[in-house]
Every structure is written in structure tokens, then in C-alpha cells.
Amino acid sequence: MIKLVDVCRTYHLKNQDVKALDGISLEIPDCSFTAITGHSGCGKTTLLNIIAGYDRPDSGLYLYDGRLVNDYDEQKMTDFYRHEVSMIFQEFHLLPYLNVYENIRLPLHYQKRRRNDKEMDAVLEQVGLRGYGRFYPHQLSGGQKQRVALARTLVSEVRVVLADEPTGALDRENADNIVKLLKGMKEYGMTVVLVTHDEGIAMMADRIITLENGHVVS
């Protein structure tokens, strides 16, 4: 379970401070599908980065399964990335010099696990990319790339999947597809947190959190 207590994050710029998060408190239960919405610049990405552990709050507590993530050292943080959370970005974030198989295997490599191509095929089948294993990212469409990123997350067997506008660069059909897949991840015991502008997509979630100027409004 993810629990934030009064989390603040301020960006210090040259001549002004930007309060991106101003006292956020929320709880996200395990195996849920949560959508975060809000106007542009309200702090959604900042919040997601803190939940993912990429960024640290200036004040407030971040509890993950009751453990205080604020105090994690580098080693623990690496383990956290390896086994607990994974992020899906708007820009797909695949390594351009690796084919689909190898991109999907990347988290396994760092988790020191092994899977053969057959098992990879099963995962690719799940995201509807059967037979694309030997393709390189530049040979795939935007929607296909995003599905590779999803497959990569599925393979990594992390417990929390964060997605920052994963559908932002995709058309309606592809977007729905991706969200369905994300929602399906619940069945694998994953907790999904999705940031989106899209009302329709947000409605598919179990719960919607709306941010405004760094506050939770609903």
C-alpha cells in the first residue's frame, strides 16, 4: 500500500520558488486502478516521480507497505526500482539499439532472472505483439512501442505500475487498448496509477484523484 502524508515538493528556481506539491496526503490500496487528473502544471508528474522514488519530497512522509521510503539509501532505492515500482512514460522509453525481446528482458537482466524467448512470446501475445520479437523500436508504431513498454513492465513483475500519460501520443483506439491492458494488470496483483488528461480514460479507473495547484481536491 502506498501512503503519502502531507507531502510537499518545491522547485527552487533562480528568482522564484514553485510549489509543485503542497501538502498532499493520499492512500492507494494494493491491486487498485487509480487515475490522477488535473490541469496542466498542477503537479501530477511531480507526484508520480515521488511515488516512483525518482524524486524525494522536501517534507512529509512517503510510506510504502509501512516502510518509510524517505530514508531509503541508494541500495534500497535500487531494489525498490527493481522489484516494487515501474514507470511507463509518454515517450515509450525503449532502448533504440535493442530489439523487442531484449528491451523486454532489460528488467530481468538487472533482477538477475532469466526467461527464454518462448516465455517472452507469451507476454508479447498478451499485449498483441505476437511475432514482433525481433523488431527494433524504430520499426514500430507509437502504439506498438507503448505496448512493448507495457510488456516490459509485465515481465518485470513489479507490484506498482505508474503511467504518466501513456496515451498522450496515441490515437483513441490505441489509447483504449493501452488502458485496457493497464487495467488488466490488476489481475496480476499489480497496483496501477495512471495520470491522464482524458476524462473518458479516467472514468475507467476504480478511483479518480484530482489535483489542483499541488493540492488534492477530490
Place this chain on the structure above:
Amino acid sequence: MWLVRELLFHRKQHYLNVVANAMAVFLVLIVSVLSDSLTRGINEEIGSLGLDVTMLQVYGEVNDYWFEDFCREFDIKKATLYYSFQHEEFSVVSCNEKLYELFEPELLKGRFLNETDISNNDNVAVVGFDAYEKNDRKDTVEINGVEFRVIGVLNRSENNLFVDYDSSIFIPIGYDLSTGVRNHSYYYAEGHYAEAYLENIFGENGYMLINQSSLLKTTGQMSELVRKVLLFIASVSLAVSMTGMINSMLAGIKERSYEIGIKKVMGASAFDVYCEFALESFAVFSLGLLIGVMLVILTCWLISSAGIIDIHVDYTENARLIFRLSLVGFVCGLYPAWRAGRITIMDAIRKV
């Protein structure tokens, strides 16, 4: 191994590094090999004279009564003295038969001056090969109006430091035909110096001692110095290329923070990234090293097959050098790799 794929993907970043490294490695190795071969060549040249002979040259007019004392004092068994002066293009050496015992020059024909010739002060001469040719192979030779009968001709001998045999004419020591300044020279074997004794007789600047082994030592030191200077220059070029490599690795890391970010999101630790980059830069350096070594081998082969100098490669010495070079390359890759490991996911995300 997908690291190879990664390396290939970023190969454009590395092309110039490989070239620079190859050139630096080439420079260092070729200096080492060539100077080694040259030194060896010079030493062999001097060593091939095979004589541990000291020459004492005395300037100005001196009486020679001290010479026997000197030989007795320092227990010198093999010694001889001669005068030499220049006559036309020949150097005329008035000597006795002992000169032959000391140097044992090869005879083309005839014989060297013997004891009878010397004591009779016969008008006989032994000529060097060039002198013989210049004299139109005649069997007499005229020096300052005196005619000598040629009784022997020496083989051509290029290897002598002290006397140019080839254009010399040897006549009995009793003749004093010089018109200008004479050189008094004494050969004595066994490498005695006796500097203090000689200084006492001739004054500080009145004599000169030339010893073959000390000559060998001096040339050895000289070439060692030259070798060190050249190696130093080559190392500077290595340092330049290393700095270039570090610099371009650092620039590359900035460009590749995106990839580093992805890897870290996928659970790569700082150490994982560090190792990957260290490996990569080492691979790049090794490629340069390989090319450099191959260039050196090729160059050596070309030089020796063209017969310019004999290339002699000290394999263990150069293997050690190569090992040291790769150590340098490895260490130079560590800093950029460390910087790569320090890049955080936030750095990477912000970059995009």
C-alpha cells in the same frame, strides 16, 4: 551480449577515439621498438670491433722515454706507439710490428712490417685498401720524396674507431718524414686509464684517452637518453589522446543520460551502469590498442624488409609496455563511467 549492440549503436562517438588511441599507442610502441633496435645496432657495431683497446693521443712534441716506464708502472703487456701525420690524402703511420699484434688487421696480400724491417729501417710500406687503390695499385709509394716498396696490402675494414686503416700507409717507425705537427699515439690494451699519471706528464689538456668500453657506455647512455625523451614525447601524445577520450566519453554520457535513465528505471544500480561504461570505454581503448599494435607490427615488418635497420623486438619488455598502456586506458575509462553511474533518473527525465 547486448552491450556489444550498445557499443555498435554509439560507434560514431568512438571512431575518433579509436583513431587517436591507435596513434598514441603506435607512437609509444614504435619509439620503444625502434630506439631499442637502434641502440642495439650501435652497440653491436661498436662491440663488433671486439677490442678492449685504449688509445692515448698526445699533442705536441714529446720525448718517448716515459713510455716504457709507463708500461712497467701499470703492468701493460701489449702496447705500442706510433706517429701519424697527413700526407696528401693518406695518413702515414710510422709504427713497429707490435701494432699488428694489437689490431691484427686482415691482409689482402703480402705481409705486415716485421721486426727486421723495423730494425733495418727498410724502405718498405704496408698500405690500406683505399690507399692502394688511390696509388693505382702500384708496388711503390712515394712519401715526401722517399720511395717505399709495398710489401703488403690490407683488406678493406670498415670497423675501426681509432685509425682509418683503409687510407693509411704504414711505414717503419724510424722514419721521421713529417713536415707539420705529429700525432703521438700509443695503443695499449687492457683498458688502463692511469689518468693521474698521464696528467702529471702531459698536463691536463696535453693528452686524450679513448677507450672502447667507455665509448660503448657513453653511446649507450646517449641512446638511452634519446629513447627516454622520445618515449616521453610519445607519452604526452598518449596523455592528449586519453584526455580526449575522457572528454568525449563525458560528452557522450550527457547525450546518453536518456538511456542511463531507462536502465535505472529498469532497476540498474549505479554500479551496474558504472561497469557497463567502464567496459565500453575499455573495449574502445582495446580496439585502439589492437590497431596500434598491428600498425607497429606492420611498420616494423616494412622497415626490416626494406633493410633500413634490423628490427629487434624485446617481447617481454613490449608486452609489459602494452599491459601498462591498457592499464592506463582502463583507469582513464573509470572516471567517465563513475560519472555515468551517478546520473539519476530525474536527471535523465529532465533531459528529455
